[in-house]
Amino acid sequence: MARIAVVGAGIAGLVVAKELYQKKHDITIFDKGKSVGGRISNRRVTINQEEYIFEHGLSLLNRDFAHYELIKQYIDQNQLKTFEGKSVKITDDCFIPQNGEFLCSTSRITDLPKSFMDQHFHFNSQICIHQIQFKEDKWLLSSLAEMQTERDRHLVEDLTFGPFDILILAIPPKQLAPLVFDQHPEYAKLALSAKANSMWVNLCVFDESLQLPFDHYTFPKNSPFRALIKENAKPNRNYTKEAWTIQMGFQWSAQNLEKSNEEILPLILDELSAFCSAQGGQMQKTLFSEAHRWRYAHFEPNDSYPTYIFDPKDNMGICGDFLTGSHIIDVIFGSIMLSQEIGRNG
Numbered sequence: 001m002a003r004i005a006v007v008g009a010g011i012a013g014l015v016v017a018k019e020l021y022q023k024k025h026d027i028t029i030f031d032k033g034k035s036v037g038g039r040i041s042n043r044r045v046t047i048n049q050e051e052y053i054f055e056h057g058l059s060l061l062n063r064d065f066a067h068y069e070l071i072k073q074y075i076d077q078n079q080l081k082t083f084e085g086k087s088v089k090i091t092d093d094c095f096i097p098q099n100g101e102f103l104c105s106t107s108r109i110t111d112l113p114k115s116f117m118d119q120h121f122h123f124n125s126q127i128c129i130h131q132i133q134f135k136e137d138k139w140l141l142s143s144l145a146e147m148q149t150e151r152d153r154h155l156v157e158d159l160t161f162g163p164f165d166i167l168i169l170a171i172p173p174k175q176l177a178p179l180v181f182d183q184h185p186e187y188a189k190l191a192l193s194a195k196a197n198s199m200w201v202n203l204c205v206f207d208e209s210l211q212l213p214f215d216h217y218t219f220p221k222n223s224p225f226r227a228l229i230k231e232n233a234k235p236n237r238n239y240t241k242e243a244w245t246i247q248m249g250f251q252w253s254a255q256n257l258e259k260s261n262e263e264i265l266p267l268i269l270d271e272l273s274a275f276c277s278a279q280g281g282q283m284q285k286t287l288f289s290e291a292h293r294w295r296y297a298h299f300e301p302n303d304s305y306p307t308y309i310f311d312p313k314d315n316m317g318i319c320g321d322f323l324t325g326s327h328i329i330d331v332i333f334g335s336i337m338l339s340q341e342i343g344r345n346g
């Protein structure tokens with residue numbers, strides 16, 4: 001049994017953790033966030049004593065994935081089902097109906113990453129690993145953590161973890177590059193060359209219905225929007241008011257990336273207002289409107305990249321969507337392949 005450290009509890013890290021745990025290894029996971037899931041995340045908002053849930057990262061899965069055994073199992077267990085809202089794909093010159101083409105979570109999208117967690121993992125949340133060292137054939141990790149003292153003050157304390165036999169880094173490239181630079185400058189260089197798309201996402205609850213004919217829109221690349229998703233159209237979301245997740249387009253987001261939240265909100269709502277008018281809908285007053293900037297939302301697939309990295313000289317593995325491209329099923333397969341490679345190396 002090897003002691004394995006997995007840094008990053010997004011879907012990539014969790015899949016590799018689960019696979020290696022099934023091979024009887026001892027798994028310790030670190031994440032700088034409070035819980036697991038990374039870019040698969042929910043946001044809960046209470047308005048007039050009613051709770052609304054937004055899926056402000058990955059929201060709907062393409063139904064093409066449904067034939068994969070792994071995804072099929074979630075459908076069989078009723079964790080994922082066909083999105084029954086009205087979907088449409090807008091291209092430069094037409095509207096293509098997409099009804100039945102997407103899967104959504106029956107409860108929360110975070111159930112998907114959570115299903116890879118095992119009670120036997122040692123999970124360290126809110127621990128940001130900022131240094132890794134390979135000493136005497138073992139890995140040592142260091143972090144900075146916020147600590148609460150008896151006097152209610154927050155202190156930053158250095159913590160060290162290890163030794164570990166194997167280290168898996170399942171974190172986005174911007175965070176990966178400084179960690180691996182001393183040990184593997186070639187991987188740092190690769191990570192920094194990954195092409196990231198940023199995305200502004202706005203979560204809105206409206207006082208009245210927008211009266212849009214569809215519940216889910218996807219847009220061409222040159223549009224200000226990437227997708228509009230009516231949260232009420234997902235199962236078990238019988239909200240009193242209309243809640244929309246507005247994913248802005250990659251180009252639009254890149255052009256407006258450095259705007260503050262106060263600056264970006266009116267711009268997004270202006271775009272939405274123009275879209276509503278063009279579609280015969282009606283823009284409404286917001287009861288809630290919050291923007292979230294994902295600097296590294298989505299990675300373009302790059303055929304010259306490996307699907308995963310494993311270096312048997314120091315037992316370090318790397319996985320995640322900057323290697324596979326941001327299609328969840330590819331991310332999962334990249335992690336499974338990494339765990340198989342580790343299995344082959346004992």
Ligand SMILES: Cc1cc2nc3c(=O)[nH]c(=O)nc-3n(C[C@H](O)[C@H](O)[C@H](O)COP(=O)(O)OP(=O)(O)OC[C@H]3O[C@@H](n4cnc5c(N)ncnc54)[C@H](O)[C@@H]3O)c2cc1C
Nearest residue numbers: 008010011012031032038039057128129320321326327328
């Ligand atoms: C708005 C949005 C929409 C999307 N839409 C789609 C879609 O329609 N279809 C699709 O397939 N994919 C979509 N994606 C992409 C998909 O969510 C990602 O490809 C996938 O979740 C990436 O998983 P990951 O584990 O590689 O990375 P992440 O989910 O980013 O996980 C990395 C984890 O590492 C942690 N971490 C980082 N640095 C450290 C450190 N130093 N120490 C400790 N922990 C650290 C982070 O907190 C995070 O939890 C979307 C993403 C976003 C943001």
